[in-house]
Amino acid sequence: MELKNKSLFRQECFVGGEWIKSISGETIDVDNPATQSSIGNVPKCGSSETETAINAANDAFQDWKNKTAKERSIILKKWHDLILENIEDLAHIMTVEQGKPLAESKGEILMGTTYIEFYAEEAKRVYGDIIPDPLPDRRIVVIKQPVGVVGAITPWNFPSTMITRKCAPALGVGCPVVIKPASQTPFSALALAVLAEQAGFPKGVFNVITGSANEIGKELTENPIVKKISFTGSTEVGKILLKQSSSTVKKVSMELGGHAPFIVFDDANIDEAVTGAITSKFRNSGQTCICANRLFVHEKVYDEFLEKFVAEVAKIKVGNGLESSTSSGPLIDQFSLEKVQDHVNDAVNTGAKIAIGGDIHSLGGNFYKPTVLSHVTTKAKITYEETFGPVAPIYKFSSDEEVINLANDTPFGLASYFFARDIGRIWKVAEALEYGIVSVNTGLPTKAEIPFGGVKESGLGREGSRYGLDDYLEIKYISMAGI
Ligand code: ADP
Numbered sequence: 001m002e003l004k005n006k007s008l009f010r011q012e013c014f015v016g017g018e019w020i021k022s023i024s025g026e027t028i029d030v031d032n033p034a035t036q037s038s039i040g041n042v043p044k045c046g047s048s049e050t051e052t053a054i055n056a057a058n059d060a061f062q063d064w065k066n067k068t069a070k071e072r073s074i075i076l077k078k079w080h081d082l083i084l085e086n087i088e089d090l091a092h093i094m095t096v097e098q099g100k101p102l103a104e105s106k107g108e109i110l111m112g113t114t115y116i117e118f119y120a121e122e123a124k125r126v127y128g129d130i131i132p133d134p135l136p137d138r139r140i141v142v143i144k145q146p147v148g149v150v151g152a153i154t155p156w157n158f159p160s161t162m163i164t165r166k167c168a169p170a171l172g173v174g175c176p177v178v179i180k181p182a183s184q185t186p187f188s189a190l191a192l193a194v195l196a197e198q199a200g201f202p203k204g205v206f207n208v209i210t211g212s213a214n215e216i217g218k219e220l221t222e223n224p225i226v227k228k229i230s231f232t233g234s235t236e237v238g239k240i241l242l243k244q245s246s247s248t249v250k251k252v253s254m255e256l257g258g259h260a261p262f263i264v265f266d267d268a269n270i271d272e273a274v275t276g277a278i279t280s281k282f283r284n285s286g287q288t289c290i291c292a293n294r295l296f297v298h299e300k301v302y303d304e305f306l307e308k309f310v311a312e313v314a315k316i317k318v319g320n321g322l323e324s325s326t327s328s329g330p331l332i333d334q335f336s337l338e339k340v341q342d343h344v345n346d347a348v349n350t351g352a353k354i355a356i357g358g359d360i361h362s363l364g365g366n367f368y369k370p371t372v373l374s375h376v377t378t379k380a381k382i383t384y385e386e387t388f389g390p391v392a393p394i395y396k397f398s399s400d401e402e403v404i405n406l407a408n409d410t411p412f413g414l415a416s417y418f419f420a421r422d423i424g425r426i427w428k429v430a431e432a433l434e435y436g437i438v439s440v441n442t443g444l445p446t447k448a449e450i451p452f453g454g455v456k457e458s459g460l461g462r463e464g465s466r467y468g469l470d471d472y473l474e475i476k477y478i479s480m481a482g483i
Contacts, residue, residue, distance in 0.1 A: 001039065001092065001093065001096060002092065003089045003092060003093070004088065004089055005086055005089050007194060008086060008089050008090065008093065008191040008194050008195075009040070009093065009187060009190075009191070010187070010190040010191065010193070010194055011027075011040050011041060011042055011043075011190075012042075012043060012190075013042070013043050013045060013049065013053075013190070013207075013208055013209050013210055013211075014190065014193035014194075014196075014197065014206070014207055014208045015049065015052055015053045015056060015207050015208075015209060016052065016053065016055075016056030016059075016203055016204045016207065017056070017197070017202075017203025017204060018203075020043065020049065021043050022043035022044050022045045022046070022049060022211060023045075023046075023048055023049060024044065024046075026043070026044040027041035027042060027043055027044055028041060028042055028043075028044045028183050028186075028210065028211065029041050030042060030097055030183070030184065030185075030186060030187065031184075032096050032097065032099075033097075033098070033099040033184075033329070033330045033331065033332050033333060033365075033366045034099050034319075034320040034321060034322075034329060034330045034365070034366070034367075035320070035365070036365055036366070039096055039097060039187075040187065042183075042186045042187075042190070042210040042211075043210055043211060044210070044211045044212060045209050045210060045211035045212070045215075045216065046211055046212050046215035046216065046219075047215045047216070047218065047219040049209055049211070050178070050180075050209055050215070050216045050219035050220060050223075051219055051223065053178045053207040053209050054149060054151075054178055054219070054220070054223050054225050054226055055225070056203070056204035056207060057149040057176035057177065057178050057204050057205070057207055057225075058148075058149050058176070058204075058225045059204050060176045060202055060203060060204030060205045061146075061148060061149060061174075061175075061176050063202060064171075064174055064175075064176055064202060064205050065145070065146045065174035065175075066174075067174070069123050069124040069126065069172070069173075070124060072120075072123065072171065072172055072174065073120040073121065073123065073124060073172065075171075075199050075200050075201055076116050076119065076120035076123075076168060076171060076172060076199075077116075077117070077120045078198075078199040078200060079116060079195055079196055079199035079201070080113050080116040080117050080120065082195040082198055082199055083109060083112070083113050083116070083192070083195055084110075084113055086191075086195065087106060087109050087110070088106075089191075090105075090109050090160065090188065090191055090192075091105035091106040091109055092105075092322075093187050093188055093191055094108065094109070094159055094160060094185070094188050095321040095322055095329070096187075096322070097159065097184065097185045097186075097187050097188065098156060098157075098159055098184070098185050098188070098321075098329075098332070099285070099321055099329035099330045099331070099332065099366070100284050100285070100321050100329045101321040101326045101327060101328070101329055102321055102322060102324070104283065104284060104321070104329075105321070108158055108159075108160055108161050109160050109161075111161050111446070111447075111448075112160045112161040112163070112164040112165070113164065114447065114448040115161070115164045115165045115168045115169075115448045115464065116164050116168045117448070118168070118448040118449065118464075119168035119169045119171075119172040119448075119468075119469070120168070120172060122169075122172070122466055122469060123169065123172025123173050123469065125466070126144050126173055126469060126473065127144075128141065128142050128143040128144060129141075129142040130142075135481075137481060137482060137483050138479070138480060138481045138483060139480040139483060140477065140478075140479065140480070141477070141478040141479075141480055142475060142476070142477055142478070143475075143476050143478065144173075144473040144474065144475055144476070145174075145473065145474050145476055146170075146173045146174035146175045146472060146473065146474075147175055147227045147228045147251055147472055147473060147474050148175060148225075148226075148227030148228065149175065149176055149177075149178065149225055149226050149227055149228075150166070150170045150175045150176070150177045150178070150226070150227070150228045150229075150230060150472065151177075151178050151180070151220030151221070151226045151228070151229045151230070152166040152167065152170070152177055152178070152179045152180070152229075152230045152231075153179075153180045153213075153216075153217060153220065153229070153230070153231045153232070153233065153241070154166070154179065154180070154181050154182060154189070154232055154233075155182050155232050155233045156182035156183075156184035156185040156332055157284055157287045157288055157289070157332075158232075158284075158288070159181065159182070159185035159188035159189060160188045160189075160192065162232045163179055163181065163188075163189055163192055164192070165448075165452075165463045165464060165468075166179075166230045166232075166253075166463065167179065167206070169463075169468045169469050169471070169472050170228075170230070170472045171201070171205065171206070172469070173469060173472050173473055175227075175228070175472050176204060176205045176206070176207070177205070177206060177207065178207045178209060178220065178226070179206075179207065179208045179209070180208075180209055180210070180211075180213070180216045180217065180220065181208065181210060182233075183210065183211075183213065184332055184333070186208075186210045189208050189210075190208055190210075192208075193206060193207075193208045213237075217237075217240070217241060217244070218244060221241055221244035221245045221247075221248075221250065222244055222247050222248060223248075224248045226248075226250065227250060227251060228250060228251040228252070228253075228471070228472060229241060229245050229250050229251075229252045229253070230252075230253040230461075230463075230471065231252070231253070231254050231255065231256075232255040232256075232289075233255075233256070234256065234257055235256040235257040235412075235457050235458070238254045238256040238459065241254070242254065251471070251474075252460060252461070253453075253459075253460060253461030253462075253463065253471045254459040254460045254461065255289065255414075255452070255453060255454070255458075255459050255461075255463065256289070256412075256414075256454065256457060256458050256459040257289060257386050257412055257414070257457070257458060258289040258290055258291070258293070258386060258412050258413075258414030258415055258454065258458055259293045259294070259384075259385075259386050259410045259412040259414075260280070260290055260291060260292050260293050260294070260414065260415045260416055260417060260435075261292075261293075261294050261295075261296060261403075261406070261407035261416050261417070261418075261433075262276075262277055262280060262281070262292035262293075262294065262295045262296070262416075262417040262418070262443075263295075263296045263297075263397075263403055263407060263416075263417065263418035263419070263420075263429070264277075264295070264296070264297045264298060264301060264305055264418070264419050265298050265400075265418065265419065265420040265422075265425065265429075266298040266300040266301050267420055267421045267422050267425070268298075268301065268419035268420050268421065268441075269419065269421065269441075270301055270304055270305055270308060271308065272419065272441060273305065273419035274305065274308045274309050274312055275312075275443065276417065276419060276441070276442055276443030276444075277292060277295060277309060277392070277443060278309075278312050278313070278316075278443070279443035279444050280292040280417055280439075280443035280444070281295075281390070281392045281443075282313070282316060282328060282370055282390055282392075283444075284329075285328050285329055285330070285331055285368075285389065285390050286387065286388065286389045286390040286391065287331065287332065287336070287388050287389065289386075289414055289415075289458075290414055290415035290437065290445075290446070291388075292392065292417060292443070293382070293386060293387060293393075294382075294383065294393060294395060294406075294407075295392055295393065295394045295395065296394075296395045296396075296397050296403050296406060296407065297394055297395070297396060297397070298396075298397060298398070298403075299396050299397065299398050302394075302396050305394075306355060306372070306374055306394060309372060309392070309394075310355050310356050310372050313356050313357070313370045313371075313372055313392070314356060315327075316328050316370045318361050318363065318367055318368075318369065318370065319363065319367075328370060328390065330363075330365060330366035330367045330368075331366045331367070331368055331389055331390075332366070333366060334366060336366070336388060336389060337360065337366055337368055337389075339387070339388070339389065340368050340387060340388075340389030340390070340391055341359070341360070341368070342381075343380075343381055343382045343385070343387045343389070343391060344358055344359075344371060344373065344382075344391055346380055346381045346382065347373050347376050347380040347381070347382050347393060348373075350377050350379040350380045351375060351376070351377040351379070351380075352373040352374065352375055352376040352377065352380060352393065353373065353374050353375050354371065354372075354373060355372040355373065355374045355394075356369075356370070356371065356372045357369035357370050357371030357372065357390070357391075358371050358373075368389060368390055369390070370390045371390060371391045371392065372391075372392045372394065373391065373392065373393045373394065374394050375394075375396075376393040376394060376395050378395075378406075380393065383395075384410065386412070400425065400428070400429065404429065404432045404433065407433060408432075408433065408434045410456075411456055411457040412454070412456060412457055412458045413434050413435045413436060413454050413455035413456035413457070413458045414435060414436055414437060414453075414454035414458035414459070415435060415436070415437040415438075415439060415445065415454075416433045416435040416437065416438050416439065417438075417439045417440075417442075417443060417445075418430075418433075418438075418439075418440060418441075419440075419441055420440070420441075426440055434455060434456065435454070435455065435458075436451075436452075436453045436454040436455050436458065436459075436462075437450075437452065437453075437454075446464075447464070448464050448465075449464065449465055450464050450465055451463075451464055451465040451467040451468065452464045452465075452468075
């Protein structure tokens with residue numbers, strides 16, 4: 001890797017303030033999804049190393065929680081500044097292991113730092129309550145305290161932000177963290193650990209452990225010392241972790257799959273809707289849990305939208321993310337590519353037409369052509385399953401009621417989007433959509449100040465904003481008598 005600061009590329013785990021290998025000496029190879037060549041390896045740790053990390057976090061807990069919020073904030077801000085100082089190298093590491101274009105990697109790291117900045121301040125405002133007591137000699141006092149050791153399991157699609165979004169509020173309120181990054185993208189996590197060590201987090205407060213997802217996940221969820229699990233990933237794995245966490249009744253936050261509807265009403269500004277759809281659908285090659293998965297366009301504006309949308313999709317330049325001209329990178333692996341191709345084939349077999357794309361890119365490997373499917377029917381698999389790839393299926397609708405029913409016809413409920421101008425319609429549709437996030441007239445609703453999260457099978461809890469602190473806090477009621 002061509003890095004200015006070579007120390008950021010670590011091939012060891014960070015546990016209790018030490019850089020360690022796995023007990024067995026085994027490692028996991030990490031490949032560049034653009035070239036499919038190996039870029040290095042990380043320790044293949046299991047339950048034993050995870051237990052060590054949990055114990056180290058627990059040893060650090062009392063001192064960390066007893067620091068003032070301001071003392072913790074100073075360290076968080078130092079971490080924030082170090083990340084920004086090293087943003088070029090961190091972006092390079094991310095693009096090489098994840099595939100997204102350098103500009104997107106930089107954007108993600110920048111976004112990740114906004115969570116640290118936000119929570120370095122917001123964690124100073126963990127207020128309690130004094131509630132009037134019905135008895136004259138008593139007082140009801142409510143305080144909030146850090147929940148304890150946090151296990152954070154993160155995915156490969158946002159290797160940096162998913163860590164800072166969980167760790168900044170946890171660390172800010174006084175919880176130590178044990179992070180298990182995705183095996184496809186561990187180097188971004190380990191680079192964050194290098195900078196966390198430099199920022200001055202005490203030993204054991206910040207731990208990163210790589211290796212067997214099953215073993216590490218089981219230890220994190222079943223070890224009674226861990227008080228909270230925060231997971232971002234598939235609904236399938238989320239359900240396993242929920243079951244495992246029930247054995248010790250842990251607090252859980254789950255950011256799971258999505259199946260976002262993107263609705264264009266007949267009063268929408270079509271050019272803005274096209275721009276929003278490009279951002280929402282093709283960012284990270286369609287590999288985000290809030291990507292538009294089903295585009296519903298009103299019959300009166302269907303042809304205009306389709307024509308303008310396809311013209312913009314044609315401009316997307318697919319390639320290796322390290323090349324400055326690239327606007328869309330590869331998919332993460334062959335399995336993802338096969339799923340995308342299967343969804344396209346199935347849609348075509350059930351009546352859809354390929355407006356652009358529709359097969360593997362001439363670059364080969366994990367590259368897929370940005371694809372638009374028109375005339376998609378509700379028989380297609382893509383109507384019900386998350387694709388996680390650069391495929392935009394477009395459906396025609398004729399009434400508000402019809403499209404709201406179509407949009408809600410899914411077990412998922414993370415993000416939804418719609419474009420319209422009529423204020424009455426905007427309120428009614430926003431209230432009717434069964435989603436944690438409703439994005440009106442924009443394709444990019446994410447930022448540190450918002451409560452990100454889903455309803456239905458898309459998850460539990462919220463990340464970002466002041467609500468995101470609650471996920472790492474317990475409420476304690478103190479009954480004061482004899483006054
Ligand atoms: P994706 O489909 O995006 O790869 P996953 O849910 O499979 O999503 O992965 C998200 C994170 O969960 C990754 O860090 C992965 O290693 C981890 N993971 C996968 N299976 C398990 C499991 N059984 N227990 C704990 N973590 C797991």
